Amino acid sequence: MKGFVFDLDGVITDTAKYHYEAWKELADQLGISIDLKFNEQLKGISRMDSLERILAHGNKQSAYMQEEKEAFAAQKNEAYVQLLQNLTPADLLPGVAEFLKEAKAKKMPCAIASASKNAPFILEKLGVIDLFDAIVDPATLTKGKPDPEIFVKAAESIGIKPEEAIGFEDAQAGIAGIKACGMYAIGVLADEPLTQADRTVHSLAELNMDELIAL
Template sequence: MLNCVIFDLDGVLVSTDELHYRAWKAIAEKLGVPFTRQDNMRQRGVSRMESLEVVLEKCPRTFTQDEKLALATEKNDLYRAMLTDLSRADALPGVRETLAMLRERGVVTAVGSSSKNTPEILQRTELGDGMQVVVSGLDITHSKPHPEVFAKAGERAGFAPQQCLVVEDAETGVRAGKAAGMRVLAVGAAKDNSEADFRFATLAETLPHWDEIFSAFEQA
């Protein structure tokens, strides 16, 4: 049975990609290195320090760990300042309808995100009350594609991996969900990932298909 759905945050529930891009681009410009939207795509689903390495690989000089931490902190400060503009309207299409439908079916809804800003984003978009379990970058040691964030969310929800479905939009997130022993619904940038069990362009597009998803779990 499908008893728990674990949602990634950025790109699934809320789109903050543009904010991340602008903040990282500001750091790159400070360092005098180019930073493109393609570079930004490579940062999907990974930790802040791993994202920083994408920026620094174009820089001819080396950085100490303290310098890297300072740059990552500066980026996060820029990003958090931009988060103040987030509101209820920034939840992606289909999110609230999906959460309401899952609640009606008695399914536990959870968030599994590598972002340490998850609690603030959920609060500003008024999505926090719809989540019974939240596991963020504040709770984990390993970022995706390591399965820790999803495994921990499933454990906190009280269900075995085979009772959980991960919803992801990043390749690293799909790998993390599968590594956790869970089925994965891929949307957005990950919709063509052959490792995913279910694939749709957007979360809104999945709304007419949840009976099929539930049936797939029942038949397993």
């Protein structure tokens, strides 16, 4: 193996609570009730896809023009970014800082494959942006997860083939995308079982770098 590709939310840090707070605030404004269980459907998918699911949940998918939907999505993002101001390196998930530093020491390039347009800002707040060699820009994508496009681009961004990379994901859609391009998949377990993953862990602290490189 020649490099690592990471989803961001749920793998590097957990900002799901901030996403949920921001989406719930917007949903309440629109007269739609969502809860934490429903919020699981929004993990790993784009902002506009998340909004469409919320509107469908409230039977309001045809109630708004595209411009209005884009304004709602921007409003949610502003609320989310405000909440992200509270992030610090203490919000890194267990084992992440150590894993990234060891990867750097062993010259194993690392890329971020996240649908979040806020990824650079989040990594800055967490103090680890310098440990990544590339961050895929979601604006360059034509399809969202589970399509493998983002993972293929992530591998290309660090100069390797997908089959030479190990991908890390906490969502089923992400695992499906990783496997669809021939990448080795490590599932970081949270609230859902991750079928198709080649291996599952509860944190990156469980992993041995030399064993991964030798796969």
